Amino acid sequence: MIETKDKLFGIVDLNARFELTKFKPVRAVLKSRWMPLLPILINLFMFVIILLAAFTGGLSAGNYNFGIMIVWILWWVLLMMMLVPGFSRAWCMVCPFPIFSDWAQRTRLFDVKPGKLGGLGLKWPKKLSNMWVMNIAFLVTTFFSGFMTVLPIATFILLGIIIIGAFVIGLIFEKRTFCLYLCPVSGFQGLYSQFATVEVRRKDWEICKNHNPKTCYVGNEKGYGCPWNRTPFDFQKNTYCGMCLECLKTCPYDNMAINLRPPGVDLLVDTKREPRGLDEAWKAFIMLGIAIVFYLAFQGPWGFFKDMVRGVTLPGYLGYIAFHTVFNLLIIPGVFFVFAYLSKRLSGNTEVPLKSVFTNFAYTLIPMGLGVWMGFSVGILLPNGSYILRVLSDPFAWGWNLFGTAQIPWTPVLTGIMGYIQGAILIVFFAFAVGYGWLLAKQIYADVKQAKRGFIPILTFLTLITLVFLWLFVG
Amino acid sequence: MMKKKIILIAMAALGAACILIALIGIATPATAESPRERFFEVHAKRFEYAPDTIQVNQGDKVTIRLVSEDVSHGLYVDGYEIKTAAHPGAEGTLTFVADKTGRYTFRCTVTCGEFHPYMVGYLNVEPNSRLWIFALLIVGVALCSAVIVLR
Numbered sequence: 001m002i003e004t005k006d007k008l009f010g011i012v013d014l015n016a017r018f019e020l021t022k023f024k025p026v027r028a029v030l031k032s033r034w035m036p037l038l039p040i041l042i043n044l045f046m047f048v049i050i051l052l053a054a055f056t057g058g059l060s061a062g063n064y065n066f067g068i069m070i071v072w073i074l075w076w077v078l079l080m081m082m083l084v085p086g087f088s089r090a091w092c093m094v095c096p097f098p099i100f101s102d103w104a105q106r107t108r109l110f111d112v113k114p115g116k117l118g119g120l121g122l123k124w125p126k127k128l129s130n131m132w133v134m135n136i137a138f139l140v141t142t143f144f145s146g147f148m149t150v151l152p153i154a155t156f157i158l159l160g161i162i163i164i165g166a167f168v169i170g171l172i173f174e175k176r177t178f179c180l181y182l183c184p185v186s187g188f189q190g191l192y193s194q195f196a197t198v199e200v201r202r203k204d205w206e207i208c209k210n211h212n213p214k215t216c217y218v219g220n221e222k223g224y225g226c227p228w229n230r231t232p233f234d235f236q237k238n239t240y241c242g243m244c245l246e247c248l249k250t251c252p253y254d255n256m257a258i259n260l261r262p263p264g265v266d267l268l269v270d271t272k273r274e275p276r277g278l279d280e281a282w283k284a285f286i287m288l289g290i291a292i293v294f295y296l297a298f299q300g301p302w303g304f305f306k307d308m309v310r311g312v313t314l315p316g317y318l319g320y321i322a323f324h325t326v327f328n329l330l331i332i333p334g335v336f337f338v339f340a341y342l343s344k345r346l347s348g349n350t351e352v353p354l355k356s357v358f359t360n361f362a363y364t365l366i367p368m369g370l371g372v373w374m375g376f377s378v379g380i381l382l383p384n385g386s387y388i389l390r391v392l393s394d395p396f397a398w399g400w401n402l403f404g405t406a407q408i409p410w411t412p413v414l415t416g417i418m419g420y421i422q423g424a425i426l427i428v429f430f431a432f433a434v435g436y437g438w439l440l441a442k443q444i445y446a447d448v449k450q451a452k453r454g455f456i457p458i459l460t461f462l463t464l465i466t467l468v469f470l471w472l473f474v475g
Numbered sequence: 476m477m478k479k480k481i482i483l484i485a486m487a488a489l490g491a492a493c494i495l496i497a498l499i500g501i502a503t504p505a506t507a508e509s510p511r512e513r514f515f516e517v518h519a520k521r522f523e524y525a526p527d528t529i530q531v532n533q534g535d536k537v538t539i540r541l542v543s544e545d546v547s548h549g550l551y552v553d554g555y556e557i558k559t560a561a562h563p564g565a566e567g568t569l570t571f572v573a574d575k576t577g578r579y580t581f582r583c584t585v586t587c588g589e590f591h592p593y594m595v596g597y598l599n600v601e602p603n604s605r606l607w608i609f610a611l612l613i614v615g616v617a618l619c620s621a622v623i624v625l626r
Contacts (some may be wrong), residue, residue, distance in 0.1 A: 010623075061589050062589055062590075062592075063586060063591055063592050112547070146590075148592055150589040150592075167501075241523070278555035299593070299595065301523070301580075301595050301596040303523025303524075303525075304523075304525075306522055306523065306593065310590060321544055383553070383582060383592070387592075412551065412553060415554065416553055416554030417554075418580075419577060419578065419605050423608075423612075425608070427612055430613060430616065431616060439625055452624055454623050455624055459620060460617075463614065465613075466613050470610060470613065471545070474577065474578055474609065
């Protein structure tokens with residue numbers, strides 16, 4: 001944990017922690033090898049149903065399909081509104097997709113097999129050991145959003161590609177390489193988990209320093225060495241911690257902990273081992289841009305844009321892909337670059353590189369983006385949530401009524417006050433972005449006077465982008 | 476030094492004013508022009524409405540005639556919780572008094588294809604005080620933040 005004297009909003013102590021694993025029953029559960037295997041198996045069962053429903057649903061309308069509704073309404077909304085901001089990469093903990101490659105590498109699911117793991121175990125290229133591939137993978141995946149979020153068979157194909165990809169990559173490369181550097185949904189979870197209120201961290205550095213070999217990294221009879229190829233004894237950020245709980249099991253001193261913490265403390269971390277980078281900055285831009293494009297396509301009234309996203313005509317679809325790509329990769333970062341340049345100019349600091357100003361301030365877009373996605377998710381969940389009750393009772397549209405909810409009509413909930421909810425979310429996360437923006441300014445510039453001047457253009461950008469989203473949500 | 480202080484005080488006053496006006500706006504019902512009768516013929520086809528945005532003033536008596544151009548469609552207005560449906564050759568009609576201000580989404584109620592959940596239009600009931608209240612709050616927070624940082 002990085003100690004900081006700074007306080008968020010001048011009042012929130014960013015060093016405050018509450019250790020959840022200090023309670024013996026909690027630690028015992030998390031150290032059991034049933035955790036997280038049991039929730040993974042339950043989740044696997046759910047995904048078998050999702051895949052079957054998506055496959056049998058074919059080209060039918062997705063609003064009565066279990067696969068579409070659970071993945072794109074329930075899972076996506078849970079991820080953005082609860083799992084990531086609240087519990088960091090808790091989804092990665094219970095994600096069933098890597099279970100097959102884990103099995104292939106370890107030749108068992110439950111107990112621990114000491115020694116070398118199976119598979120070719122190749123190392124992932126160092127140059128690609130960042131978020132760039134995931135950035136592209138996620139962006140390319142969103143090219144198909146007009147199909148995969150509405151057509152069951154398209155969801156089936158997407159999930160199939162991810163499951164097969166995770167397995168094949170697991171056979172070729174070491175450990176959880178797929179989750180680390182390739183999974184399309186891993187990148188934004190890693191990025192936004194920096195804002196999460198939960199973390200896995202070591203407790204006492206002295207214990208780790210004197211402990212050799214580092215069992216959290218190499219493993220022992222209690223568990224595997226970090227499957228995410230990290231060094232848990234040295235965690236400073238959530239970004240690449242998949243919360244698999246192996247380090248809690250392998251530490252003989254119970255020196256690993258799960259803590260509650262103030263949201264967003266990782267945004268201030270910039271160490272040699274876990275530096276801020278352009279890959280994460282671009283992830284933040286892409287997420288912000290996709291939120292705008294998705295809003296226009298899914299919650300806006302503009303039929304011509306929906307037709308482009310749905311690929312009604314090839315030129316229209318190619319136009320959408322071109323606009324989507326340029327907007328996310330160039331226009332949003334380009335506009336932000338202008339404000340970063342103004343920040344440097346106004347600060348009067350000639351020493352700090354512009355790249356550093358640009359990259360570091362981009363981290364203010366993590367709380368901003370999370371708030372924007374929460375607002376977007378509210379706009380998806382409240383009008384469409386009632387479909388979930390229906391498909392739970394009749395997952396394959398075979399006329400079942402398992403829980404007596406199969407005949408529940410479509411019922412929008414609280415949509416009359418949706419704008420207020422979205423506006424309130426925007427303001428809260430705007431405040432977080434501004435609060436952390438100021439703390440970042442003090443890190444970036446040499447003295448407080450420069451930081452004050454350099455912060456104003458970033459504050460202006462954050463205000464303008466929040467007003468843009470406000471206009472989208474309620475304007 | 477004196478000039479900086481004056482600017483900061485002015486910014487703080489402006490920021491506080493923005494927040495105050497926004498809070499007063501939440502507590503005070505909006506007033507509008509004198510009400511009129513308004514009629515709209517909305518054509519629905521997969522997956523859009525034409526016109527896609529309906530602009531009225533608070534208090535207007537609004538009638539919407541829904542005409543389907545392909546398959547069956549519906550129209551449900553968020554906030555007003557009223558709906559109608561139209562089928563090819565059979566129109567639907569909806570009449571209501573636009574007494575709630577702000578932007579409300581209207582949505583298709585009949586599954587009309589794969590993009591059905593996202594077939595929407597906007598009903599703008601002016602004045603959109605919701606937008607201005609939140610915009611003032613955001614600007615107010617920004618100005619106050621700037622003052623706190625720069626002081």
